[in-house]
Amino acid sequence: MSFIENFATRVRGAYVNQNQITFSQLLTIDVNNPTVIQLLEELVYTNEDQARQIVDAVLEDTSVPLSKCIANYLRVLRHSNESIVLVFEKFATFYTSLTLVFKEQDSYYLVPVICSFSSDLVDLALRADKTGLKGRDRKANTAVHLLSKVFNIMLVDRSPMETSKRQGIIHVTNLSFKIYFQLNNMRMCKTLMSNLRTGGVKVPLFPIAHQVTFKYYTGRYSLYHGQLKKASENLLFAFERCQASQWHNKRVILHHLIPTRIILGYFPSIELLQKYNLTEKYLGLIQTIRTGNMRGYLQHLETHFEYFYHHLTYLLLKERGIVLVWRCLIKNMHTQKLKLGAKIPVLEFGDCLKAFQVATDQPYTIYDMECILVSLVSQHYIKGYVHHTRQRVVLSKVNAFPPVSQVRVHTEVYDDEVIQDHMDHAQPQVPQDIQEYMNE
Numbered sequence: 001m002s003f004i005e006n007f008a009t010r011v012r013g014a015y016v017n018q019n020q021i022t023f024s025q026l027l028t029i030d031v032n033n034p035t036v037i038q039l040l041e042e043l044v045y046t047n048e049d050q051a052r053q054i055v056d057a058v059l060e061d062t063s064v065p066l067s068k069c070i071a072n073y074l075r076v077l078r079h080s081n082e083s084i085v086l087v088f089e090k091f092a093t094f095y096t097s098l099t100l101v102f103k104e105q106d107s108y109y110l111v112p113v114i115c116s117f118s119s120d121l122v123d124l125a126l127r128a129d130k131t132g133l134k135g136r137d138r139k140a141n142t143a144v145h146l147l148s149k150v151f152n153i154m155l156v157d158r159s160p161m162e163t164s165k166r167q168g169i170i171h172v173t174n175l176s177f178k179i180y181f182q183l184n185n186m187r188m189c190k191t192l193m194s195n196l197r198t199g200g201v202k203v204p205l206f207p208i209a210h211q212v213t214f215k216y217y218t219g220r221y222s223l224y225h226g227q228l229k230k231a232s233e234n235l236l237f238a239f240e241r242c243q244a245s246q247w248h249n250k251r252v253i254l255h256h257l258i259p260t261r262i263i264l265g266y267f268p269s270i271e272l273l274q275k276y277n278l279t280e281k282y283l284g285l286i287q288t289i290r291t292g293n294m295r296g297y298l299q300h301l302e303t304h305f306e307y308f309y310h311h312l313t314y315l316l317l318k319e320r321g322i323v324l325v326w327r328c329l330i331k332n333m334h335t336q337k338l339k340l341g342a343k344i345p346v347l348e349f350g351d352c353l354k355a356f357q358v359a360t361d362q363p364y365t366i367y368d369m370e371c372i373l374v375s376l377v378s379q380h381y382i383k384g385y386v387h388h389t390r391q392r393v394v395l396s397k398v399n400a401f402p403p404v405s406q407v408r409v410h411t412e413v414y415d416d417e418v419i420q421d422h423m424d425h426a427q428p429q430v431p432q433d434i435q436e437y438m439n440e
Contacts (some may be wrong), residue, residue: 003042004051007035008058008070015066020109027113029076029091029120036077043078051078052095065104069097086102088128088139095121095146099236102165103153111168114150118168121146122175127183144179144188147172151192155199169201170210189221212238220256224312232260258282259313262289265404281307289321292329294360297322324404326372327381329359333400345395347373347384366391380407 007026014022027286030036043051052071059067072094095117102110125143133139151172157165173192180189196203203214219234222250222306235257242250254276258268267286273279281304288297301308301318308314333355353369356362373393376382381404 002046003038003230004046004054004074007039007057008055011066012059012062015063018106018109020112023110023113024116027073028116029080031080039074039077040080043074048075048078051080061426063101063104065097065100069094069101072097083131084124085128085131085133085139088124088142091121092142092146099146099149100155102150106163108157108163108165108167109331111165114170115171118150118172118175119148122178123180129182140182141181144176144183147176147179150174151195153193155201161205166201169196170203170206170214173215174210174213177214177221181220182218185186186221186224189217193218209243212242215241216253218346219260220312223256223260223316228260228264232257232264232266235260249278251278253279255311256313259308259311259317262286263316263324265324265407274313280304285317285321288367289324290328292325292332292355292359294322294325294329294356294362297325298360323376323379323381327356327376327401327404330373330376330382334395334401345384345397345400347382347393347395349373349391349393 002140010022011026016027026035028036031040046054051074055071055074056067059070072090076090076094077089079086098114098117101107102114107200121143122140125139128139151169154165154169154172156166159165161167173196176192177189180186180192183207203211206214215238219238221232222228222231222234235253239250239253239257242253244250254268254272258278261268262282262285267289268278268282270279270283285297285301287293288300293371298318301314301321306313308317330347332354333351337351349366349369352362352373353366356364356369356372370386370388370391373382374386377384377386377393380402382393383398383400383402386392387394
């Protein structure tokens with residue numbers, strides 16, 4: 001009996017007996033696996049037609065899809081030393097035939113095998129794309145299309161979890177997320193999450209490793225759409241539950257978690273930055289925020305542009321982080337005035353403008369200053385009231401500069417016509433605790 005025939009016979013036994021462990025041991029593309037080594041040796045002296053005939057003789061009466069699957073598996077091994085693009089194409093054909101076996105009834109025992117090969121599929125696709133494939137030629141597109149078929153097979157299985165194909169659905173979802181982020185296809189990420197929700201998939205029921213990866217990608221998705229609080233919750237879940245031994249994975253999560261929490265008013269400790277080798281990227285950034293050093297803040301972002309741009313946090317920090325710098329600069333200026341004996345809790349536009357001119361090289365005007373102060377007040381970074389006529393902000397007696405962590409970060413959308421109509425006709429309502437200062 002040839003080794004290929006012996007191999008096919010063992011596969012048939014695993015299929016008939018639904019032996020998950022044997023299937024996982026037999027089907028692998030690890031070239032160091034003893035079974036793979038022996039198959040490769042025999043394939044040198046056996047052409048494709050001969051190998052297919054041997055497999056069909058053993059498996060076709062048991063399962064035609066399984067017979068085709070194993071024949072395609074042997075083709076993958078035969079071409080394993082050729083170009084990565086060709087290897088992927090052979091593997092994709094094998095994966096498609098494996099999907100047909102997995103689609104059969106009571107094939108839940110194949111979940112570990114399908115999950116393992118799904119990971120291989122994505123890995124091969126991304127490696128193939130690194131050869132310079134662009135647009136529709138990218139193998140990532142093929143991979144995610146094949147994954148969607150497996151995802152749907154798992155989703156429709158409503159058997160009890162112990163015997164359900166759903167056991168692997170979060171793993172397949174995470175792999176799909178990985179590709180969609182590579183392709184910058186956020187719309188399909190939303191579709192995945194929607195399908196999980198409508199399908200009644202309970203993420204907490206899955207292994208914690210799958211949950212961590214899922215929360216990481218959903219956190220990045222929320223960050224991409226500016227949902228900072230939700231992004232922080234998901235990324236923090238992923239970081240805290242990722243095993244301490246997984247230093248690299250925890251650092252990857254921090255690339256997105258730290259900028260998110262900075263905007264929300266939570267700065268990382270020096271110990272955390274040192275532990276994950278991120279001090280150079282963030283310590284100077286945090287110091288410039290606290291001191292209100294706009295020039296230093298923007299210079300830091302430009303110095304580390306490649307890092308922040310690569311992790312898609314550059315615009316977040318530049319557009320929203322600068323608001324924190326404004327707030328801290330004005331707060332520090334006001335604190336200094338109080339130390340010098342100032343009694344009236346007001347911010348003069350002119351004084352703020354002088355502070356800004358010292359802190360940056362940008363040519364701010366008094367009109368720019370008023371817009372910035374209006375923005376800070378309207379977003380509740382400063383509690384007070386803008387007095388346009390007297391060119392000042394009258395501060396609240398209580399907690400005029402609330403902690404940033406207590407401020408609800410949001411994106412404001414303005415309608416210029418509505419604003420102008422309001423300015424022309426509306427009578428502003430002055431907060432009670434600052435009315436006495438309006439005529440100062």
